[in-house]
Amino acid sequence: MAEASRHSVEVIRAATLDGVAHGFLGRRGGVSTGAVAGLQVGLNAGDDDRNVQENRRRALEATCPGARLVTIKQVHSPLAVIADASWEENAKPEADAIVTATLGLALAIVTADCAPVLFADRAAGVIGAAHAGWRGAHGGVLEATVAKMEELGATKSRIAAAIGPCIAQASYEVGQDFREQFASVDAPFFAPGKPGKWQFDLEAYVAHRLTALGLGKIEKTGLDTYSAPERFYSHRRSVHAGEPTYGRQFSLIAL
Numbered sequence: 728m729a730e731a732s733r734h735s736v737e738v739i740r741a742a743t744l745d746g747v748a749h750g751f752l753g754r755r756g757g758v759s760t761g762a763v764a765g766l767q768v769g770l771n772a773g774d775d776d777r778n779v780q781e782n783r784r785r786a787l788e789a790t791c792p793g794a795r796l797v798t799i800k801q802v803h804s805p806l807a808v809i810a811d812a813s814w815e816e817n818a819k820p821e822a823d824a825i826v827t828a829t830l831g832l833a834l835a836i837v838t839a840d841c842a843p844v845l846f847a848d849r850a851a852g853v854i855g856a857a858h859a860g861w862r863g864a865h866g867g868v869l870e871a872t873v874a875k876m877e878e879l880g881a882t883k884s885r886i887a888a889a890i891g892p893c894i895a896q897a898s899y900e901v902g903q904d905f906r907e908q909f910a911s912v913d914a915p916f917f918a919p920g921k922p923g924k925w926q927f928d929l930e931a932y933v934a935h936r937l938t939a940l941g942l943g944k945i946e947k948t949g950l951d952t953y954s955a956p957e958r959f960y961s962h963r964r965s966v967h968a969g970e971p972t973y974g975r976q977f978s979l980i981a982l
Contacts, residue, residue: 735755735756736752736755736756736757736766736785736786736788736789737752737753737755737756737958738750738751738752738789738790739751739752739753739891739892739948739950741845741889741891741946741948742946743887743888743889743944743945743946744845744847744887744889744946744980746849747847747849747854747980747981747982748790748791748792748794748833748980748981748982749790749791749845749847749889749978749979749980749981750786750789750790750791750978750979751843751845751889751891751892751948751976751978752766752768752786752789752790752976752977752978752979753765753766753892753955753958753959753960753976754766754767754957754958754959754960754974754976755957755958756785756789757778757781757782757785758778758781758782758785759774759775759778759779759782759974760778762965762970762971762972762973762974763960763972763973763974764974765782765960765974766782766785766786766976766977767779767782767960767974767975767976768782768783768786768835768837768974768975768976768977769837769839769974769975770816772972772973772974772975773971773972774972774974783796783977786835786977786979787833787979790833790977790979790981791833791979791980791981793831794831794832794833794981795812795813795831795832795833796813796833796835796979797810797813797814797825797827797832797833797834797835798814798819798835798837799814799819799820799821799822799823799824799825800819800820800821800822801822801823801836801837801858802821802822802823803823803858803860803862803863804821804822804823804863804866804868805823805863805866805867805868805870805871806821806822806823806824806868806871807822807823807824807825807826807855807857807868807871807872807874807875808820808822808824808825808826808875809825809826809827809875809878809879810825810826810827810829810832810834811827811828811829811832812829812832813832823857823858823859823863823868824836824855824856824857824858824868824869824871824872824875825855825856826846826853826854826855826856826872826875826876826879827853827854827855827879827982828851828852828853828854828879828880828982829982830982831981831982832981832982833979833980833981834854834855834856834979834980834981835856835977835978835979836856836857836858836977836978836979837858837975837976837977838858838891838892838893838952838975838976838978839952839960839961839962839965839973839974839975839976840860840893840894840952840953840961840962840963841858841859841860841861841863841893841894841929842859842860842864842890842891842893842929842930842933843856843857843858843859843890843891843892843893843978844856844857844859844869844872844888844889844890844891844933844937845888845889845891845978845979845980846872846873846876846886846887846888846980847886847887847980848876848880848881848882848885848886848887849885849887850882850885851876851879851880851881851882851885852880852982853876853879853880853881854876854980854981854982855872855873855875855876855980856978856979856980857869857872859890859929859933860929861905861927861929861932864929864932864933864936865908865909869933869936869937869940870936870940873886873940873942883940883941883942883943884941884942884943885943886942886943887942887943887944887945887946888937888942888944888945888946889945889946889947889948890930890933890934890937890945890946890947890948891948891950891978892948892950892951892952892959892976893929893930893933893950893951893952894929894951894952894953894961894963895928895929895930895949895950895951895952895953895954896918896926896927896928896929896930896931897926897951897954898951898953898954898963898964899926899927899928899929899953899963900920900921900924900925900926901917901924901925901926901927902923902924902925903923903924903925905925905927906925913932915931916928916931916932916935930947930949931947934947952964952976959976960973960974960975960976961973
């Protein structure tokens with residue numbers, strides 16, 4: 728379900744996370760201009776820092792008003808960290824998932840084709856947010872996120888997870904070298920493409936990894952970042968278009 732705030736920030740919410748402050752955002756409703764026009768929240772996109780901070784403020788207000796923003800230095804790793812306070816910008820840990828049981832923290836993940844995944848165990852009061860590109864998902868970032876949530880008292884069967892907008896299979900062409908990094912049991916996530924190429928279903932692969940964990944509920948938004956330039960930022964699309972840089976979008980969740 729998508730909705731707009733008074734700033735016209737589009738917020739995509741997941742039914743499985745109903746009752747928990749959260750939202751998957753795109754590029755609508757921001758102040759950035761040029762190639763990254765819109766709600767661009769990345770600090771390394773060649774954008775004006777003042778625009779980025781205003782966009783982050785708008786994103787927070789539209790999804791988790793009053794919460795303190797918590798971000799990490801994402802490195803396409805399988806690492807998850809526990810947050811009990813927000814970090815200074817120059818002290819952010821290198822990781823690709825954050826979990827917390829602390830009220831008032833808005834966990835934020837930045838993406839531009841990779842899959843953002845938001846988690847919540849309402850009964851335990853534990854939430855999580857993961858950046859799951861193919862490398863992180865394949866390496867175990869989703870499993871690491873759930874393990875950290877369990878450390879804080881969450882139970883797998885009570886955890887609800889939602890997969891936000893990411894690059895879709897029809898838009899995700901990969902080579903044989905990519906395919907060979909996956910096991911034969913992962914064949915269902917690859918469709919034959921052009922000669923020597925495959926189409927990879929990142930969303931389905933992420934959902935499969937989550938299902939294998941035995942989570943209570945899993946939801947897919949089914950939204951393709953690549954094919955909707957007016958709505959989402961996409962790294963792959965920007966490369967194909969020869970653009971000098973690309974924007975990033977937020978996914979947030981808070982207790």
